[in-house]
Amino acid sequence: MARIPMIDESAAPPQLKSIYTTIAGKRGGVANVLKIHSLLPQTMEDHFNLYKTLMFDLRATGIRRLLLEMIAVVVSSANQCQYCITHHSEPLRRLLKDDETLAALQRRDWKNLESRLPKESLDLLRLAEKLTLRPAAVQDADIENLRLQGYTNEQILQVILVICYFNFVNRSVLAFGLEVEPDFEATCR
Numbered sequence: 001m002a003r004i005p006m007i008d009e010s011a012a013p014p015q016l017k018s019i020y021t022t023i024a025g026k027r028g029g030v031a032n033v034l035k036i037h038s039l040l041p042q043t044m045e046d047h048f049n050l051y052k053t054l055m056f057d058l059r060a061t062g063i064r065r066l067l068l069e070m071i072a073v074v075v076s077s078a079n080q081c082q083y084c085i086t087h088h089s090e091p092l093r094r095l096l097k098d099d100e101t102l103a104a105l106q107r108r109d110w111k112n113l114e115s116r117l118p119k120e121s122l123d124l125l126r127l128a129e130k131l132t133l134r135p136a137a138v139q140d141a142d143i144e145n146l147r148l149q150g151y152t153n154e155q156i157l158q159v160i161l162v163i164c165y166f167n168f169v170n171r172s173v174l175a176f177g178l179e180v181e182p183d184f185e186a187t188c189r
Contacts, residue, residue, distance in 0.1 A: 124149070
């Protein structure tokens with residue numbers, strides 16, 4: 001149960017009902033991470049649009065969704081956000097097709113991951129952990145290292161925004177005490 005009320009779809013006023021319908025049409029349902037915005041419908045719509053842009057509109061940078069889902073799991077693990085770990089481990093499981101690597105990502109087991117992932121992915125995921133746990137420790141060298149790994153400035157911007165997005169979402173989920181939806185399988189497309 002969330003720490004503030006969430007308006008159910010059946011009781012939603014017209015503007016909110018329209019937003020619920022749009023989200024459910026694209027995802028199969030409305031996840032609690034979005035539903036928590038029901039008291040401020042415009043923030044729900046904006047949140048959903050930001051999520052879609054960062055995680056699914058890959059034309060601008062070419063960063064693969066696999067890597068973005070890895071970031072989601074690493075950041076959520078660092079923040080101990082079980083809700084987001086659950087929500088993003090499922091698509092990552094489908095993309096990875098490797099439960100051992102998924103488990104190592106969930107634990108942020110860098111030693112185990114060194115043999116499973118390319119260096120450029122590992123460096124980015126380590127930066128995700130660093131920015132999450134020690135944001136003031138990020139330095140010019142961290143960004144330059146990504147450039148040396150072949151990431152463009154646009155790609156670096158996208159992955160930093162994804163890291164920041166999941167920190168925002170994790171903190172919202174934890175602050176409001178959100179739980180995984182009973183119909184989670186339908187809402188995680």
